[in-house]
Amino acid sequence: MNPQKEAAALKKIENAISILEAQKSLDTEELVAKYYVERESKFINKLKKEIRLSKGRTIKILFSGHMGSGKSSELFKLKEDLQDEFLSIYYSIKEYMNLFGIDVSALIETIAVQLRKIFEEKKIKLKEDSKDIIDKLDNWKSRERQTQYREEKRAGKAGIGGSLVVAEARGELHSEKGTKTEKVWEQEPDINNLIMSLNRLIKNIQEETKKELIIIIDDIDKLDLADAENLFLRYSRTMTALNCKIIYTVPISLLYSHHYRQFESFYHRSYLLPISRVKNKDGSDNEAGIREMQKIIAKRISPKLFAEGALKKAILASGGIIRDAIRIIQECCLICVTENKPMIHEAAVNEAISSIKNEFLRQIPKDLYPKLIEVKNSPSKKPDNDQELQKLLYCLGVLEYINDDTWYDVHPLALELAEQKEKELRAKEEELARSRDET
Numbered sequence: 001m002n003p004q005k006e007a008a009a010l011k012k013i014e015n016a017i018s019i020l021e022a023q024k025s026l027d028t029e030e031l032v033a034k035y036y037v038e039r040e041s042k043f044i045n046k047l048k049k050e051i052r053l054s055k056g057r058t059i060k061i062l063f064s065g066h067m068g069s070g071k072s073s074e075l076f077k078l079k080e081d082l083q084d085e086f087l088s089i090y091y092s093i094k095e096y097m098n099l100f101g102i103d104v105s106a107l108i109e110t111i112a113v114q115l116r117k118i119f120e121e122k123k124i125k126l127k128e129d130s131k132d133i134i135d136k137l138d139n140w141k142s143r144e145r146q147t148q149y150r151e152e153k154r155a156g157k158a159g160i161g162g163s164l165v166v167a168e169a170r171g172e173l174h175s176e177k178g179t180k181t182e183k184v185w186e187q188e189p190d191i192n193n194l195i196m197s198l199n200r201l202i203k204n205i206q207e208e209t210k211k212e213l214i215i216i217i218d219d220i221d222k223l224d225l226a227d228a229e230n231l232f233l234r235y236s237r238t239m240t241a242l243n244c245k246i247i248y249t250v251p252i253s254l255l256y257s258h259h260y261r262q263f264e265s266f267y268h269r270s271y272l273l274p275i276s277r278v279k280n281k282d283g284s285d286n287e288a289g290i291r292e293m294q295k296i297i298a299k300r301i302s303p304k305l306f307a308e309g310a311l312k313k314a315i316l317a318s319g320g321i322i323r324d325a326i327r328i329i330q331e332c333c334l335i336c337v338t339e340n341k342p343m344i345h346e347a348a349v350n351e352a353i354s355s356i357k358n359e360f361l362r363q364i365p366k367d368l369y370p371k372l373i374e375v376k377n378s379p380s381k382k383p384d385n386d387q388e389l390q391k392l393l394y395c396l397g398v399l400e401y402i403n404d405d406t407w408y409d410v411h412p413l414a415l416e417l418a419e420q421k422e423k424e425l426r427a428k429e430e431e432l433a434r435s436r437d438e439t
Contacts, residue, residue, distance in 0.1 A: 009305060009342035013333045016301040020330035025072035027090075032077055035299045040292050041274050041403075044074050048081060050269070051245065055212060060240045060266065061247045064221060064255055065273030066396060068323025071249060074273060075216050078247075086245075087211040089114050092219045099222055104235035105191050111215060111242065112194065115201050124208045133197040191238060199243045206244075213244040221249040225390065228254045236266040252400075253390035274402040276320035281381055281407050290315055293325055301329065307345040317353045319399050319411045328352050353413070360413040364397045369421045372397055372410060376418040381407035 026032045038044075047061075065071045072092075079090035093099070096110045118124065206213055223231065228251045232239070239248065254260060255270060264270070277289040293315045294303065303311055314332065318325035331352035332344045341348070364372065371388035375381075375398050383389055383398075389408075392398035397414050401407055410418050 006342040010337065010340065012302065013305055013342070013344070014337050016305075017330055017333045017337065019300050020326050020333065025076065027072060027076045027092075029080065032073070032080060035296075036073065036077055037292070037295045037299060039274075039276075040288060043271070043274055044078055044081075047271055048078065051082065051214065052085065054245065054268075057245075058243050059245050059268035061245075062250045062255075062267050062270035063247050063273070064250045064252045064270065066252060066275055066321060066393070066399060067221075068321045068396070069273050069275045070322045071221065071273050072218050075218055075247065075249070079216055082214060085211070087118070087205065087209050087213045088216070089118070089214070090216040090218065093217055094219045094222070099219070099227075102220075102223060102227060102231060104231060104238050105194075107217075107220075107231070108191060108194060108198070108238070108242075110217075112198055114215065115198060115205065118205055119201075122205075122209060124205060127204050127207075133201055195238065195241050199241075202242065202244050214247070215242075215244060216247045218249050221251045223251060225251060225253050225257065225394065229257060229259050232263050233259050236263040240266045251394060253394040256385050256390045256393065272400075272402065275399060276322075277401050277403060278316055278318070278320045279401075279409070281401075281405070281409075285316070289320060293318070293320065293322070296322060297325060297329060300326070301333070305342075305344055307343050310344050310346050310349050313346055313349045314352070317349075317412050319396075319409075319413070320401075321396065321399070321411075324356075324396075324411075324413070328356055331355055357413045357416070360396075360411075361417050363395050364392070364414060364417065368392055368397060369418075370425075372414060372418045373422045373425065375408055376410045376415070376422070378408075381409055383408060 024031075026036055047063075051059075063071065063075065076090050079088045082088040091110070091114060093102070093107065093110060096113065097106055119126065202213055220228070220231075232250065232254065240246075250270070252272070255272065276292045277286045278293060279289075280286050290312060294311060297303070297311065297315070310332075311329075314328045315325055317328055328349070329344075329352075332348045335348045335351055336342070336344055368388055368391055371383070371386075371392060375383045375389070375392070389398065393400060393408075396411050398408050399411050401409065
């Protein structure tokens with residue numbers, strides 16, 4: 001490669017660092033147009049079909065998946081795809097509140113804000129029985145309140161969302177205390193009256209627009225398991241009382257909680273977004289899954305900037321988690337720019353994996369090591385569903401793969417840890433056995 005081409009390639013790698021933003025969801029039309037890749041599983045197509053077939057029904061759906069698997073991007077794309085047939089709304093709960101100790105009143109109030117916006121943006125004519133409701137919403141004006149908080153942040157990185165259980169399950173966070181200013185209702189509305197009022201607004205909106213309303217509420221899945229269980233277990237009747245279609249995101253661990261069956265009947269269905277299956281159950285490479293990930297990466301950085309085998313190695317190390325693949329490749333780019341190298345070779349990938357692996361391993365608490373080893377050694381790849389497995393799914397120590405069969409495996413970044421801890425455990429057992437023999 002001549003100096004001019006080297007400089008051009010290095011500039012492309014440098015530019016890719018800002019494009020490869022692992023925490024960024026595709027939550028605008030522009031980002032979807034630039035970077036979205038349709039998944040081979042056709043998962044979202046099935047969800048769209050079900051919504052279209054549910055016309056006239058106010059179904060409520062739970063939507064889940066691993067952190068970093070592309071849930072927000074898929075949900076925003078779903079909103080875009082449905083907007084010609086439905087009045088589709090997508091928003092993140094984090095736009096309105098801190099996720100610590102979220103309650104159902106606060107959640108329903110965010111929906112009220114969205115409905116108020118629809119009337120303003122669509123210039124919808126208010127019916128007589130809706131005018132007093134808008135007046136009530138206006139009277140429940142928000143004021144600012146200062147509250148004490150304890151926020152968990154990722155060391156050296158931007159906050160990843162979620163709450164205390166993330167710190168417990170991922171082990172990578174540090175606690176930060178302070179005072180926070182947030183919006184609260186000046187006059188707290190009665191939740192039952194609010195639901196009835198909002199249903200009248202929904203009826204008004206749907207009759208005026210001639211479209212059914214579907215609301216997609218993102219980032220509820222960032223709640224820790226205890227808060228999510230409290231919200232869905234105690235308040236699902238309230239959360240499903242609005243007369244429109246709603247999709248709620250939910251933590252993946254909640255779908256495996258023993259409490260799930262207690263509120264499942266309130267919802268039409270739960271959807272679990274599959275991750276790209278880059279490995280088969282027998283450990284061999286899954287070329288279709290690798291190609292899918294390559295397409296996603298190619299939207300952000302040219303495959304020509306990778307030496308042979310380098311991109312595939314990075315993808316395999318991600319386990320099929322989009323965010324992890326992007327993080328690894330972004331780290332590769334930073335290494336190459338720092339070392340003035342115009343091509344991403346396997347050496348850079350290995351260094352990037354090593355760097356990210358050390359951070360990743362701090363996410364897994366020591367008390368989950370035995371379960372990690374159990375999953376690694378499971379011949380069927382179907383370990384017992386218990387709280388340890390739920391925590392490992394939540395912190396990405398273990399990944400769930402869905403195709404004709406559902407199975408689990410240790411995240412490639414945690415595999416070395418599992419192997420190391422297994423050796424240490426065996427050594428202790430052997431030492432204990434020798435001690436017994438000597439006595």
